Structures are given as C-alpha cells and as structure tokens.
Amino acid sequence: MKIAMVSEHASPLAALGGVDAGGQNVHVAALSTALAERGHRVTVYTRRDDPELPHRIYVRPGLAVVHIDAGPAEHLPKDDLLPFMGAMADGLVEDWGNYPPSVVHAHFWMSGVAALDAARRYSGGGYPVPVVQTFHALGTVKRRHQGAQDTSPAERQWLEPSVGRAVDRVIATCSDELFELRALGVSGSKVSIAPCGVDLDLFRAEGPAEGRARRHRIVSVGRLVPRKGVDLVIRSLPLLGTAGLDDVELIVVGGAGTSDALDSDPEARRLLALADELGVADQVTLRGQVPRENMPALLRSADAIVCAPWYEPFGIVPLEAMACGVPVVAAAVGGLIDTVVDRATGLHVPPMNPQAIAAAVGELLHDPQLRVRLGQAGQARVRSRYSWDRVAAETEKFYQTTLNSVLNCADMPSADQDGEYLDKGYLPEGYLP
Numbered sequence: 468m469k470i471a472m473v474s475e476h477a478s479p480l481a482a483l484g485g486v487d488a489g490g491q492n493v494h495v496a497a498l499s500t501a502l503a504e505r506g507h508r509v510t511v512y513t514r515r516d517d518p519e520l521p522h523r524i525y526v527r528p529g530l531a532v533v534h535i536d537a538g539p540a541e542h543l544p545k546d547d548l549l550p551f552m553g554a555m556a557d558g559l560v561e562d563w564g565n566y567p568p569s570v571v572h573a574h575f576w577m578s579g580v581a582a583l584d585a586a587r588r589y590s591g592g593g594y595p596v597p598v599v600q601t602f603h604a605l606g607t608v609k610r611r612h613q614g615a616q617d618t619s620p621a622e623r624q625w626l627e628p629s630v631g632r633a634v635d636r637v638i639a640t641c642s643d644e645l646f647e648l649r650a651l652g653v654s655g656s657k658v659s660i661a662p663c664g665v666d667l668d669l670f671r672a673e674g675p676a677e678g679r680a681r682r683h684r685i686v687s688v689g690r691l692v693p694r695k696g697v698d699l700v701i702r703s704l705p706l707l708g709t710a711g712l713d714d715v716e717l718i719v720v721g722g723a724g725t726s727d728a729l730d731s732d733p734e735a736r737r738l739l740a741l742a743d744e745l746g747v748a749d750q751v752t753l754r755g756q757v758p759r760e761n762m763p764a765l766l767r768s769a770d771a772i773v774c775a776p777w778y779e780p781f782g783i784v785p786l787e788a789m790a791c792g793v794p795v796v797a798a799a800v801g802g803l804i805d806t807v808v809d810r811a812t813g814l815h816v817p818p819m820n821p822q823a824i825a826a827a828v829g830e831l832l833h834d835p836q837l838r839v840r841l842g843q844a845g846q847a848r849v850r851s852r853y854s855w856d857r858v859a860a861e862t863e864k865f866y867q868t869t870l871n872s873v874l875n876c877a878d879m880p881s882a883d884q885d886g887e888y889l890d891k892g893y894l895p896e897g898y899l900p
C-alpha cells in the first residue's frame with residue numbers, strides 16, 4: 468500500500484521532550500518505519516516549522532517525510548495551528564497529484580481536518596481515498612481534566628467529533644478511548660483498537676545502567692506539562708521519608724531542552740519550588756530532555772518508574788520501562804489501564820493521589836523480589852504484545868478492511884506501480900526496497 472501519514476505538528480524527525488513533542492512523534496516515526504519494513508511505501512506529511520527543512524526527505528527505503536508550507540516556518544504551539552489546516556490540505560492535494568496514496572492515516576484531530584478536506588478535494592486517482600484517524604488525545608477528556616487551562620481552540624469541541632464521524636475508520640489506542648469515542652457519537656462499528664508499541668531493540672533489560680547518587684532511585688519521564696503529574700510524585704517523597712525511606716532520589720526527565728534550559732521553563736520552576744517548599748529539593752533532579760539512546764540506561768537505573776498523569780491517552784513510557792525490566796507505578800487512567808497489569812507488571816494507584824504513590828513506591832522499595840517479579844513479567848508482556856511490527860501488522864489489517872469496505876475495487880494505486888515513479892525521476896534511486 469501507499470500510505471499517506473498526516474501528522475501536522477508531530478514530526479517523526481523532531482527531538483522529544485518539549486511541550487508538543489512526545490508520544491505522537493514516537494508513534495508516527497515507529498509505525499511508519501515498521502510499515503515501510505513490511506514493504507509498504509509511507510510518506511509522512513508534517514508542517515514545516517523551520518525554513519531550512521527540505522521539502523522532502525527520504526529517511527530509509529520506503530519512508531519519506533514531506534514538509535508542507537502551512538503558516539509561518541517556525542515552531543508554533545499546536546493549539547495555534549488550526550487556521551493553517553487549509554494550507555496543509557492544499558499541500559496534501561498537490562503532493563498526492565504526483566504520488567497518489569492508497570490510504571490516508573491522520574494523527575491528531577487537526578490532521579484529520581486537513582486529511583478529510585484534502586480527500587474530498589483530491590480526485591487524481593479517480594477513486595475515493597479512505598481516511599483512517601488516530602486521535603492520540605481527545606478534547607473532551609482534556610477539557611474534563613484541564614478545564615479553563617485547556618488552550619485548545621474552541622472549534623475543537625465540534626470539529627473533533629465531526630472528524631470521528633466523517634472518517635472511514637478510527638484506530639483507538641486503548642479500550643478507554645473506545646468508550647469516549649462512542650460518547651462523541653462515533654459508531655463503535657468503525658472503531659478498531661491498536662495500541663502504541665515500543666522499540667524492543669533499544670529498550671531491553673540487558674545493558675548498562677546509570678550510576679545513582681542515593682540508595683533508591685525512582686524516575687518520571689514525560690513532557691514537562693502539569694497534567695503529567697510530576698508534582699504528585701514530588702509530594703510522595705516526604706511521605707516516603709516518614710515511612711523511613713528518605714534515601715530516595717527522583718529523576719525527572721523531560722522539558723524543552725537540556726537541564727540548563729530549564730531555568731526559563733515555568734513548569735520546571737514550579738516543580739523545583741514545590742520540592743523546596745516540601746524540604747525534598749536535594750532528592751529531586753530535573754534532567755531536561757534526554758536523547759532516546761540514553762533513555763534505556765536511565766530507566767534500568769531505577770527501582771521503579773512512576774507515571775502519575777491526571778489522564779493518559781496511551782502512555783509509551785510504561786512500555787519502555789517494562790521492556791527494560793523495571794516495574795511501573797501507574798495511575799489507573801486511560802491507556803495505563805490496558806498496558807500495566809496491576810500486581811503483575813506494576814502497581815496501579817488512583818489518580819491524583821500522592822499518598823497512594825508513596826504506598827506503592829514504598830512497597831516496591833521494601834521488596835526487591837517483588838520488583839524483580841514485576842519487572843520480568845512486564846518484559847514478557849511487552850515482548851509478546853507491543854512490538855512495533857505487531858502494531859504495524861494490526862494497523863495494516865485495519866487499512867485493508869477499510870479499503871475493502873470503501874472502495875470495493877482493486878483499482879487503486881499500489882506500491883507495485885512504483886517503478887513508474889522511479890522512471891519519472893520522482894522517487895530517488897535506492898528508495899524502493
């Protein structure tokens with residue numbers, strides 16, 4: 468298949484850890500790579516946020532990234548991008564005129580808006596291009612938890628459900644999302660579930676681990692935004708201290724840049740002020756952005772990874788921890804309900820509850836055998852269920868079902884015709900596997 472991935476704000480080539488660069492970037496990059504490895508041709512369309520970026524980058528055989536001019540060529544918060552989705556659709560229609568897709572897969576609601584607009588306007592192939600949607604996050608859930616702090620454009624309230632109803636298929640990443648989608652009026656019959664995966668070559672239990680500054684170490688990883696609940700983990704430290712566990716360090720990973728850049732990050736300053744106020748500042752280290760290749764050694768150095776979000780559409784970090792054989796303390800919300808199995812691969816805690824976090828972390832720190840047992844079970848679980856190849860195989864099946872139901876014909880462009888594009892000089896030598 469020729470797959471057009473649309474990911475308006477989350478480029479697969481971006482550095483991770485900033486406010487708008489996290490799981491979606493990982494998902495789009497890894498899924499596209501795994502689909503290309505399965506023999507498909509994947510083009511990822513993202514918004515140009517830097518004038519220096521070339522229009523098209525060939526990443527590996529079968530995988531290209533196209534930067535579309537839609538709004539100023541600079542970084543903009545994702546919540547400011549809606550006015551540019553018309554231009555995003557223009558760019559899609561133009562590129563599809565050269566290289567027709569078999570199926571479009573949009574990521575995040577705004578990409579869905581652009582993809583549906585482009586699919587309606589595009590007529591090049593003489594067939595309807597089916598649009599598959601992955602939301603990654605839902606505005607209704609976000610508003611429920613963030614209230615007035617939600618900076619999403621007002622239009623999201625009606626545009627997001629209408630994207631869900633208009634697309635040919637929705638791929639939800641967890642069972643909780645399925646219920647939310649149905650509440651938005653999206654028919655359950657067109658929703659399929661495929662989780663995110665984890666890079667099992669990079670994230671492994673075997674390999675070096677970072678040194679520690681204290682006897683115990685807990686780690687929290689994610690974009691530095693309030694809803695990730697790092698403050699709740701900091702609040703659990705004095706409670707652990709009262710329980711006799713004061714030789715514990717908390718390493719916080721994430722932020723707009725390296726640890727030096729955190730001085731100007733309001734969330735980093737808030738977290739450090741809180742640690743100071745609670746008398747645990749010497750136990751907390753904010754690392755800033757950590758490159759992916761350094762993440763496994765950091766995760767392996769932990770007794771436990773704590774994920775305490777208010778809500779979580781999926782949450783790749785627990786999978787990465789499990790793949791490294793480290794137990795996870797996770798709030799029982801969203802995707803974490805599916806991925807972390809309570810008392811088998813980690814411990815569930817109620818959301819927004821530092822006492823419960825302290826109790827769960829305390830139990831793990833007191834019991835090395837429990838840590839080993841949960842870590843090993845977590846590793847087995849991700850290896851059997853969450854490889855990107857398996858996720859790509861499921862996604863491919865959903866594309867195929869969608870194509871069959873929408874097109875009911877075998878007349879669509881397929882990767883078999885790509886020799887023609889090579890001959891025209893449209894695809895570079897070496898692009899076809």
Ligand code: UDP
Nearest residue numbers: 483484489490491721756757759782783784
């Ligand atoms: N991440 C990273 N470096 C950082 C911060 C985060 O590589 O400094 C990665 C992390 O390992 C994970 C992703 O960013 O792969 C975050 O994904 P998750 O689904 O947990 O959260 P999201 O960002 O989607 O809310």
